[in-house]
Amino acid sequence: MAPTKSGAWSFFQKLDGKRAKCTRRVNKKEVVYSGNTSNLWKHLEVYHGIEQLKKKPQNASERGSAISSSKTSNSSKDLDTAKPSSSVTVTISQEDKPDEPLQPTLETLFARRKAYDEGGQRFKEILEGLLFMVCKDNLCLSTPGKEGFRHFMKIAAPLWQLPSRKTFTSLMETRYCDISAYIRKSLLRIPSVCITMDCWTERHQTNSFLGMTVHYAEGNEMKSIVLGVEYLTESHTADYLQKKMLGLLALWDIEPSKVSLVITDNAANITKACVQAFGKSKHVPCFAHTINLIPANALGFKQVNSQPVPYVPGIPDIIRKLKNIVTLSNRKQNFSDEIKRLQREKGVPEGQ
Numbered sequence: 475m476a477p478t479k480s481g482a483w484s485f486f487q488k489l490d491g492k493r494a495k496c497t498r499r500v501n502k503k504e505v506v507y508s509g510n511t512s513n514l515w516k517h518l519e520v521y522h523g524i525e526q527l528k529k530k531p532q533n534a535s536e537r538g539s540a541i542s543s544s545k546t547s548n549s550s551k552d553l554d555t556a557k558p559s560s561s562v563t564v565t566i567s568q569e570d571k572p573d574e575p576l577q578p579t580l581e582t583l584f585a586r587r588k589a590y591d592e593g594g595q596r597f598k599e600i601l602e603g604l605l606f607m608v609c610k611d612n613l614c615l616s617t618p619g620k621e622g623f624r625h626f627m628k629i630a631a632p633l634w635q636l637p638s639r640k641t642f643t644s645l646m647e648t649r650y651c652d653i654s655a656y657i658r659k660s661l662l663r664i665p666s667v668c669i670t671m672d673c674w675t676e677r678h679q680t681n682s683f684l685g686m687t688v689h690y691a692e693g694n695e696m697k698s699i700v701l702g703v704e705y706l707t708e709s710h711t712a713d714y715l716q717k718k719m720l721g722l723l724a725l726w727d728i729e730p731s732k733v734s735l736v737i738t739d740n741a742a743n744i745t746k747a748c749v750q751a752f753g754k755s756k757h758v759p760c761f762a763h764t765i766n767l768i769p770a771n772a773l774g775f776k777q778v779n780s781q782p783v784p785y786v787p788g789i790p791d792i793i794r795k796l797k798n799i800v801t802l803s804n805r806k807q808n809f810s811d812e813i814k815r816l817q818r819e820k821g822v823p824e825g826q
Contacts, residue, residue, distance in 0.1 A: 480511040480514070481526070482511040482514040482515050482518060482526075483511070483514075485497055485498060485514075485518060485522075485524070486505070486514055489504065492506055492507065492508065493505070493506055493507070494507055494514060496517060496521075498521075498522055503517065503521070505517045587633060590631070590633035590634050590635075592635070596631075596633075596634070597634065597635075600631055600634050601637070601645070604618065604642075605645060605646060605649055608646070609646075609649075615639065615642060615643050615646060616639060618636050618637060618639070618642050619636075619638075619639050624636060657699060657726070658726055658727055660692070661688070661690075661726055661727065661728060662727060664690045664692070664732070665732065666690070666732050666733070666734040667688045667689065667690045667728065667732055667733060667734065668688070668689045668690070668733070668734060668735040668736075668737070669686060669687070669688055669689070669733055669735070669736045669737070670686075670687045670689065670736075670737045670738070670760075671684065671685065671686050671687075671719065671736065671737075671738050671744065671748075672684075672685055672738065672739060672744075673685075673706070673710060673715070673741070673743075673744055681705065682705075682706040682710065683703050683704065683705055683706060684703070684704040684706055684715065684718050684719075684722075685700070685702075685703045685704075686700070686701045686702060686703075686704075686719065686722050687699065687700050687701065688701050688726075688728070701722050701723075701725070701726055702722050702725065704718045704721070704722060706718070710743050710744075711743060712743050712744075712746035712747040712750060713747070713750075715743060715744055715747035716747040716748075716750050716751045719747060719748075719751055720751060730751060730752060733752055733756065734756065735756055735758060736748045736752050736756055736757050736758070737757075737758050737759075737760055738757070738759070738760065739759070739760050739763040740759050740760070740763060740764060740767065745757060745759070771785070772785055772786060773785070773786065773789055773793070775790075
């Protein structure tokens with residue numbers, strides 16, 4: 475191929491009459507051209523910072539530019555028609571050389587290290603991310619002190635110093651106070667809210683709790699916030715539950731009159747507590763809990779002449795036989811192995 479005349483061809487390889495491929499190692503993009511090198515120069519300017527100059531540079535600093543011309547032409551067309559021997563001189567500055575990466579200065583290195591010190595930008599960003607992760611994923615406060623997490627942080631951010639358990643707990647309390655104040659102000663602007671509540675007992679610890687969640691509309695968006703989980707230390711009477719309910723609402727500056735609806739299960743104590751605190755018209759039993767009671771009652775017994783009679787005849791016998799089969803399967807290994815073998819023969823997946 476005969477040598478081309480424009481200086482742009484020092485960075486391109488002609489593929490055909492319409493396309494050329496950039497030979498710069500950092501790009502190697504194909505560019506379409508139409509009889510001139512305008513698109514080629516545009517590519518060099520945008521992707522590589524190499525500009526086409528219209529006059530010959532006068533000093534060394536100007537020679538550091540990517541492209542210089544020995545003729546004072548007014549358009550790229552003049553460069554295309556000039557002679558190759560004297561028309562265009564191509565120069566690559568030190569910054570354009572791909573094989574020689576720039577070495578950071580000491581000032582840059584010190585700035586990077588200082589960013590990981592307490593109070594630095596990177597220190598704050600990583601700490602904020604850690605606080606968010608622990609809150610969002612419901613992790614324990616001891617997560618930053620665990621060996622696996624410390625090993626991960628040494629690899630991900632070796633310059634960052636993990637906070638102690640005491641420091642992290644204090645930061646979490648500060649964050650809770652800030653977010654609580656923001657939510658409290660938001661709730662003051664809301665005209666009405668709905669509440670869902672439930673009481674439960676931890677099986678392994680036999681501790682009881684009352685949880686309350688508030689729901690409200692903010693613009694076109696529905697929001698839900700857990701107001702708190704109260705530890706119950708007394709008998710779960712209606713008066714005691716009512717006291718805990720109103721205490722949680724007062725903690726968040728929510729007036730009982732702003733509560734438009736309260737949803738709980740069908741337990742008599744919590745139902746009575748809601749009626750006493752908010753009125754009967756505002757209490758609605760949980761629909762899912764009500765539906766769940768139907769099978770239990772349908773499979774149960776009713777009293778007829780002081781004798782238990784099943785609601786559905788024959789159901790108690792079926793349930794008793796199923797319980798006997800499950801009990802035998804759990805106690806007898808040979809029986810369990812035989813059941814699994816029959817399942818495999820019939821193509822039934824194990825566990826179904």
